[in-house]
Amino acid sequence: EIVMTQSPGTLSMSPGERATLSCRASQSVTSNYVAWYQQKPGQAPRFLMYNVSIRGAGIPDRFRGSGSATDFSLTITRLEPEDSAVYYCQQYGSFPLTFGGGTKVEIK
């Protein structure tokens, strides 16, 4: 099983700042099949990104994914108040599918 470890646990930042969220896999992710999700309280997760860096439909270009093998990151280039949420990474390159524990982004 590939363990996905996200850091930091919480990011507290101001609007307009750049946020970088890290996701590390315990072993290389097949075909770089990594996805990112955004979840706000009381809502289902929202699909942001697949194959590391391909944005889903309607996802603003301020969300950018990068990385390969075991180290991945999600960058939000200019934080907006509505970006306040928990962000999860997930590997889907091999079963069992696994999620990271999440990074909470707080907007000051």
Added chain:
Amino acid sequence: QVHLQESGPGLVRPSETLSLTCSVSGSSISGPYYWGWIRQSPGKGLEWIGTIYHSGTYYNPSLESRVTMSLDTSKNQFSLNLRSMTAADTAVYYCARGTGYDIWGQGTMVTVSS
């Protein structure tokens, strides 16, 4: 537009079996996609339960002994059965499309209590 909707009981007694259904519109479950169940315990992260597609299933090893998933192509639905429920299974249960999940249902809260 693709839409997924979970349905099932909100309350299950300990030791009983949870049965949930995911109704899919705008996408055929007989097509090329995989379909999955994910859950989230209160205040916790996301846990993959299992994945089903036309040729088979994959289950989380930690739940495999208690889980069964199935497809009903006539109704364009897929289902989850989770046996021997305990309080630790209390969670919001989501159905979703794919393996990188691009479409999610709204989720359904399931509480295990006598």
